[in-house]
Amino acid sequence: MGIYKAEAVVLRSRIYGEADRILTLFTLEYGKISAIAKGVRKPTSRLRGAVQLFCHSHFVLYSGKSLDTVTQGEARETFHFLQNDLLRLTTASYCAELVDCLTMERQPLGSVFHLLLSALRCLEQEDPEVVARVFETKLLAVLGYRPRLDRCVSDDHKWLVAENEGSVWFSVEKGGVLCPECARNCSRVVRLAPVTVRLLGYFLQAPFARAVKVKIPRENLAELESLLRSYLTYHGEVNPRAREFLETLLRKNSENSL
């Protein structure tokens, strides 16, 4: 391929050798790629700024025999605010790790790129927990795991959730809501509040920046978190390390505020 350009977000950065770093980049054009940035650990390197974690940069790369090399880089958005807030930083790490785990190399997924950028941008002002939930929902949808919320996923009957119904049945395995009859015959169903299901639907269709502004009651947020976690673990087969970190942080935060 020779020399090529790519717009990317830096997902991971590992030290390599004396002065180099191996980067995992998620690019708009080519999906996830690995590349080596030579000499970036030296103070004189011009690439230093562009290869920082989570930086949205424009790169020029050269395809090598084993690993591509970054030859030029220009930072566009550094998301500097992440360094001042451990919770937002951890949420950004969580989103980046989800993308890293759920995508294969060289699989162009422009929608995932834009999703990641939206999440990083929204993290500056919005509630990190809500950003994480919206990101998880939209990422699942884009990768082909969109949950079925309009009809029973088992018998395809259109089944409307009445306002005064106690709860909605949901099967993580089948990937959607169940009518009460199918729920009876299905093992391992979860009960969700109707509000939670409506929120999920809203997250799926509303633009990112609007979806994150929704004020969510604590019980529904917790329910959503638990549902999305089961969903990701089952369908995505992922268990991101950053999630445990996030939970510990959130727990410490709520302990401190009591």
Next chain:
Amino acid sequence: MNLYPEPLALLIECLQKLPGIGPKTAQRLALHLLHVPLEEAETLAQAILDAREKVFFCSVCGNLTDVDPCHICQDETRDRSLICVVEWPRDLFALERTREYRGLYHVLHGVLSPMDGIGPDDLKIAELLHRVKDGQIKEVILALNPSVEGEATALYLSQLLKPLGVKVTRIAHGLPVGGELEFADTATLSRAFLGRSEI
């Protein structure tokens, strides 16, 4: 068919495991070692074993040492009211080479990294708080790398340390000596502005 005699092959294989050493370099080093005086080879072998056996982490500051506490922690001429926090022993060595800093150190052995699952319990943070609570420390200097994770760790530490009544400072960020404004990146330049001082 074996290319090398067995002992030579084993030596090359061992050398190849070292970072940055490929098969050609390993062969070169191995052949060199075959030709030096026996004493030199013995000294090298013994030095490797000694270093593994006798070097450990100082129980106070986490630095690499062969005595406990390390010679820095024991040094009475150093300013014992200052602790400089670094990520790894190699950062400590870099700072010591300047011969300018005369306080004590604390090595965290990493930085907070959510993606790699490195949390506060995986670093020597509790030990640092313990040292500060003992009462003699007046200032904690955070000399972590100015990376995303280094900065976040510095912030986390300052939030833990400030309530203990110590002064918490961070080393300056900005243009390197010999650097040029024209080639500096935007992040560095904005930091350099923020950290400006009166002359």
